[in-house]
Amino acid sequence: MLLESIMLENFRQFRHGSIDFAQGKDGKNVTIIIGENGTGKTTFAQAFFWCMYGETEFSDKNMLNKIVAQEMTPSQEQRVKVTLKLWHGDVHYTLIREQVYHKEYSGKVKGDNTKFEIMRKDVSGNSKPMKRTQCESEVKSILPKELSRYFFFDGERIEKMSKDISSGKKAMDFAEAVKGLLGLNAMYSAIQHFNPRSKNGVIGSYESSYDARSNTKVQEYTRTIERCKTRIEEIDARLDELAEQITQANGRKQDKSEEIKQYAEGEELQRQKERLQQDIEHAKAMRSNVVKTICQDFNGAMSSFFSASLIVRALNFLFDKDIAGKDIPYMHAQTIEYLLKQKVCICGTHLDEGSVPYQKVKELIEFLPPQSISTTIGDFKKEAKKRVNSKTDLYGRVCDNLAVISQQDEDIENKIEDLQEIEKKLSSGDVRAKVRAINSEIQLCSQTISKCNSERDMLLQERGRKAQEAERADSERRNLTLLDDKNKKIEIYKAYAERIYEELQQVYISSEAEIRNHLQATINDIFKQIFEGGLYLTIDDKYHISVYANDYDGDVETSTAQSISVIFAFITGIIKMARENRNATDENAKLLSSEPYPLVMDAPLSAFDKRRIATVCEALPNTAEQVIIFIKDTDGSIAEEYLGDRIGSRHTFDKKNDFETVLS
Amino acid sequence: MFDKQYRFRGRHALRVDALTSVFDSVSRAKLFDRNVDVYINAPLIGFLYGRMADIDTTKNPETNQAYSENIMDGTVIKFSEELLFNFRLIMLLDKSYEPDEEARINKAFRHMGEDPNDEARFDSYVRGGIDVLYEKLIEGAKSSDDYVNCLFDFIADFNEKFNEDISDEEFLKLCVQ
Numbered sequence: 002m003l004l005e006s007i008m009l010e011n012f013r014q015f016r017h018g019s020i021d022f023a024q025g026k027d028g029k030n031v032t033i034i035i036g037e038n039g040t041g042k043t044t045f046a047q048a049f050f051w052c053m054y055g056e057t058e059f060s061d062k063n064m065l066n067k068i069v070a071q072e073m074t075p076s077q078e079q080r081v082k083v084t085l086k087l088w089h090g091d092v093h094y095t096l097i098r099e100q101v102y103h104k105e106y107s108g109k110v111k112g113d114n115t116k117f118e119i120m121r122k123d124v125s126g127n128s129k130p131m132k133r134t135q136c137e138s139e140v141k142s143i144l145p146k147e148l149s150r151y152f153f154f155d156g157e158r159i160e161k162m163s164k165d166i167s168s169g170k171k172a173m174d175f176a177e178a179v180k181g182l183l184g185l186n187a188m189y190s191a192i193q194h195f196n197p198r199s200k201n202g203v204i205g206s207y208e209s210s211y212d213a214r215s216n217t218k219v220q221e222y223t224r225t226i227e228r229c230k231t232r233i234e235e236i237d238a239r240l241d242e243l244a245e246q247i248t249q250a251n252g253r254k255q256d257k258s259e260e261i262k263q264y265a266e267g268e269e270l271q272r273q274k275e276r277l278q279q280d281i282e283h284a285k286a287m288r289s290n291v292v293k294t295i296c297q298d299f300n301g302a303m304s305s306f307f308s309a310s311l312i313v314r315a316l317n318f319l320f321d322k323d324i325a326g327k328d329i330p331y332m333h334a335q336t337i338e339y340l341l342k343q344k345v346c347i348c349g350t351h352l353d354e355g356s357v358p359y360q361k362v363k364e365l366i367e368f369l370p371p372q373s374i375s376t377t378i379g380d381f382k383k384e385a386k387k388r389v390n391s392k393t394d395l396y397g398r399v400c401d402n403l404a405v406i407s408q409q410d411e412d413i414e415n416k417i418e419d420l421q422e423i424e425k426k427l428s429s430g431d432v433r434a435k436v437r438a439i440n441s442e443i444q445l446c447s448q449t450i451s452k453c454n455s456e457r458d459m460l461l462q463e464r465g466r467k468a469q470e471a472e473r474a475d476s477e478r479r480n481l482t483l484l485d486d487k488n489k490k491i492e493i494y495k496a497y498a499e500r501i502y503e504e505l506q507q508v509y510i511s512s513e514a515e516i517r518n519h520l521q522a523t524i525n526d527i528f529k530q531i532f533e534g535g536l537y538l539t540i541d542d543k544y545h546i547s548v549y550a551n552d553y554d555g556d557v558e559t560s561t562a563q564s565i566s567v568i569f570a571f572i573t574g575i576i577k578m579a580r581e582n583r584n585a586t587d588e589n590a591k592l593l594s595s596e597p598y599p600l601v602m603d604a605p606l607s608a609f610d611k612r613r614i615a616t617v618c619e620a621l622p623n624t625a626e627q628v629i630i631f632i633k634d635t636d637g638s639i640a641e642e643y644l645g646d647r648i649g650s651r652h653t654f655d656k657k658n659d660f661e662t663v664l665s
Numbered sequence: 666m667f668d669k670q671y672r673f674r675g676r677h678a679l680r681v682d683a684l685t686s687v688f689d690s691v692s693r694a695k696l697f698d699r700n701v702d703v704y705i706n707a708p709l710i711g712f713l714y715g716r717m718a719d720i721d722t723t724k725n726p727e728t729n730q731a732y733s734e735n736i737m738d739g740t741v742i743k744f745s746e747e748l749l750f751n752f753r754l755i756m757l758l759d760k761s762y763e764p765d766e767e768a769r770i771n772k773a774f775r776h777m778g779e780d781p782n783d784e785a786r787f788d789s790y791v792r793g794g795i796d797v798l799y800e801k802l803i804e805g806a807k808s809s810d811d812y813v814n815c816l817f818d819f820i821a822d823f824n825e826k827f828n829e830d831i832s833d834e835e836f837l838k839l840c841v842q
Contacts, residue, residue: 289692292813296694299816300702304747306820307709309836310827311754316839318757322770374774381774384750389836396824399817406813 002143003627004599005086005093009664011066012051012081013044013059014656018664022599022629023649024088031622031647032629035637036654041662042631045654046601052083052098054146055115065102065110067660073104081112089143095120096140144598185516188509195502198234204502207495211478211488219488222478229471236464243453243460250453254446257439264436270423271433277420281413288409295402298395305392312385319378334369337362516578517542524574527620538570572600573620599627618643666752666778667745671704671736675721677792678732680799689809696802696816700736705747707794708787712755713827716793717786752787753777762786 008019022032036042047057051064063070064081073079078101085096100115119136122128131139197204208226211219340362344352352359482488521540528538539547600621621628622644632640641648655663673681685697697703711717722731741748756763756773763769772783801819806812 286691289689289694289809292689292809293692293694295813295816296696299696299820300698303702303706306828307706307713307823308751308754309831310713311709311758313831313836313839315754315757318766319770320839322766374770377774381750381753384746385839386837388750389833392833392836396820396828399820403813403817 002598003088004629005088006084007048007052007086008082008084009045009048010082011069011079012048012064012083013066014041014660014662015044015048015664016066016069016661019084020652020664021650022627025626026649029647029649030625030627031644032627032650032652033637033640033644033648034629034631034652034654035634036631036662037634037656040654040656042654044662045631048083049085049601050149052085052096053140053144053149055098055117063102063110063112064100065112070102070104070110073102073110075104075106078103087143091124093122094139094143095122185509185513188505188512192502192505192509195498195505197499197502198230203498204495207491207498210491211482219478219481219485222474222481225474226471226478229467229474232467233464233471236460236467240457240460240464243457247450247453247457250446250449254443254450257443257446261436261439261443264439267427268433268436270427274420274423274427277416277423281416281420284409284413284416288406288413291402291405291409295399298393298398298402302391302393302395302398305388306395308388309392312388316382316385319381329365329368332365332369334366337366337369514542520574520578523578524570527570527573527577572602573625577625598625599629600625601629602631614639615643622647666784667748668738668742670738671741673700673704673734673792673795675723675731677718677721677795678734679723680795680803681734683803684795684798688806688812691809694809696812699740700734701740701744703795703798704736704741704791705744705751707792707798708751708755708790709794710797711790711792711794712759713823714793714797716797717789718792718796719789720792749777752783755787755790756783759786 003024004022005024006019006021009015010017020032020034023029034042034045047059051057057064065079066081069079080099080101082097082099087094087096097118097120098115099118100112102110102112104110117133117136119131119139120128121131121139193199194202195204196202197208199205200209208223211223340346341352341359346352346358346362350358352362479492482492517540521538524540525537537549539549541547618640621630628647630640653665655665657663672678681700681703684703685695685700687693687695697706724730725732753773756777757769759769763772772780778784801822802812802815806815
């Protein structure tokens with residue numbers, strides 16, 4: 002199938018417009034469509050679906066352009082039309098899907114059922130419309146719907162699929178794609194048709210056609226066989242479940258064992274962490290002690306510290322006054338007043354008022370406190386001396402202690418930094434608790450595995466017994482049926498059917514394995530072109546894809562560009578193989594022949610680096626016969642540079658507003 | 666003098682409380698151990714920084730009475746010598762209060778405490794000193810580190826302003842004269 006052109010009318014944001022596609026003339030098989038995100042690339046890709054199959058993946062099933070719908074009056078009708086022209090083999094097809102829309106008086110716009118027409122023009126140039134009833138089946142022969150999604154990619158899907166493929170989630174889709182595109186579907190259907198496990202299959206239907214009237218034993222054996230087969234089917238289903246469980250538990254166990262290895266180092270880190278935490282606590286306590294010391298020093302020395310300068314000034318002031326040294330020691334004015342009042346001196350002399358002795362003694366008062374202050378000043382000086390003696394270098398001591406604190410702060414800060422570093426490594430939390438949790442999970446996995454294994458062993462034994470029982474019953478029945486002509490015939494037919502089934506299955510298994518290996522090699526070739534070695538991938542029998550780096554043992558987490566490369570390699574690989582099969586002369590290969598298909602995809606060129614862009618651009622037009630890629634405006638020059646001589650058609654999506662995009 | 670209970674009032678009571686509170690919960694360190702330590706040293710600070718303050722009557726809204734912080738009479742008597750010494754220092758040196766030298770000597774020694782204005786002057790230096798201490802040591806300090814740093818800055822500042830030029834020898838020489 003090669004696309005020739007598509008014409009859109011009122012289809013969502015495309016009011017009128019058509020695009021013609023490069024079909025390989027003069028080696029130009031690339032069509033580029035430039036449009037920013039949101040211009041309608043997804044809608045455009047959906048237009049193909051709508052035209053071919055009458056459905057889209059939009060949640061809003063109304064295809065009519067919003068502006069047209071709004072301007073419509075209730076008496077009017079408008080139509081959405083997509084015309085797709087393509088070649089399939091030597092036949093030229095024009096596919097037209099049309100849907101008429103009416104507006105209700107409530108303002109609601111409703112569409113009729115779509116009308117689908119196909120014009121078919123064969124090699125001789127005869128053109129004729131196909132019967133309506135044949136249209137759907139004709140489309141199916143051109144490109145079955147279930148396979149179409151591998152050819153019409155939009156950006157979102159390519160990214161999602163690449164993630165799915167990397168995680169192995171949707172691997173079955175690819176298995177189906179491989180079967181379909183590489184022509185294994187027919188054989189697969191044939192195998193299913195013969196499948197002895199299905200009651201409705203050829204072999205199954207023979208089983209139930211034995212005429213039991215001739216011999217009740219036959220009926221009994223048939224029932225036994227059926228019962229055994231039913232049980233075997235149940236056992237097989239359960240075995241599949243168990244195998245899956247065991248695989249999962251094993252995987253989990255392996256993951257967790259790996260994880261625990263990291264924590265072995267973690268435990269040492271945890272010890273270091275605790276030691277550091279203790280050290281920090283200790284250092285903080287020490288620091289607090291120094292703070293306390295500073296305050297104690299301050300309290301002890303503050304009196305002399307604050308008064309020192311005043312004492313110096315006061316003593317200097319008193320020194321200038323020359324008051325010191327005239328007092329009678331240890332006497333007070335009151336002593337003299339007492340003697341005068343008693344009128345007798347301590348020496349016995351009478352002290353009569355007005356007498357000379359009286360005057361002499363009275364004069365002494367001048368040299369005694371409080372009138373004389375030299376004693377008081379002496380006391381004052383003593384107190385001053387006391388303060389001087391207790392004076393310490395408060396400032397110096399505080400300085401020293403602050404230096405200690407600063408050192409301690411630095412020490413604490415360093416330790417905290419170390420601690421943070423360790424905590425980062427430990428990704429927080431107690432490692433030992435984590436180790437315990439992981440260990441218990443590993444244990445749980447082991448338990449699950451051993452439980453599943455023992456159930457599996459039991460089931461396998463039972464399966465063996467049932468198979469034996471069925472076989473015995475079958476051989477007994479065969480002996481009996483040979484006695485009856487009708488049953489004998491059935492027996493012979495069944496033997497043929499079984500032989501065909503075995504043959505088909507053998508061919509299928511080997512073909513499928515061969516194709517898978519070939520696909521793997523093809524994909525790796527393409528992958529290698531993009532990544533220039535270093536990375537490779539494998540596809541297992543369940544179509545799980547694992548990406549490996551050559552110099553690294555284990556799965557590589559794929560980056561966006563890598564993921565896109567994986568999906569790109571996968572799709573182009575399948576298409577490339579389909580083409581090779583078609584051209585092969587080998588009879589076996591022809592059995593797997595397939596049509597060429599276009600590759601319609603969003604090529605996020607800017608996701609790749611320059612070297613990869615070159616290889617992607619080189620690989621694209623060589624793998625598919627027709628390539629239609631959507632690129633961003635900014636990637637335009639890149640595409641021109643690397644794909645220039647292969648581009649046969651260029652178009653742009655120009656977004657006018659939310660409801661209209663113009664094709665040019 | 667210095668033989669009865671002493672009471673800080675209003676904002677000065679609050680500030681004395683702040684100056685004698687634990688600021689580091691781990692070491693239980695305080696800037697001033699007791700109220701009496703503030704009482705003894707604040708007048709020196711007030712005098713040296715030239716700060717006096719009137720009695721404040723800021724009220725505690727809960728009791729509707731002025732905030733107050735006490736020093737019991739026994740404590741005052743116990744530290745009366747130190748208080749007296751500081752009182753004498755200030756009376757001797759407060760030229761702005763009493764320009765006449767002889768009169769200052771009388772206030773310090775001969776008639777110490779006789780004029781109630783002298784004690785009032787001393788008390789206003791106590792309050793002024795509390796304000797200085799509060800501004801220098803408490804205001805703006807949030808963490809234990811802040812307190813320690815403020816204390817260091819204050820000691821350094823004080824040392825530079827008043828104590829740097831004093832040598833121990835000069836000090837002792839003056840005492841024996």
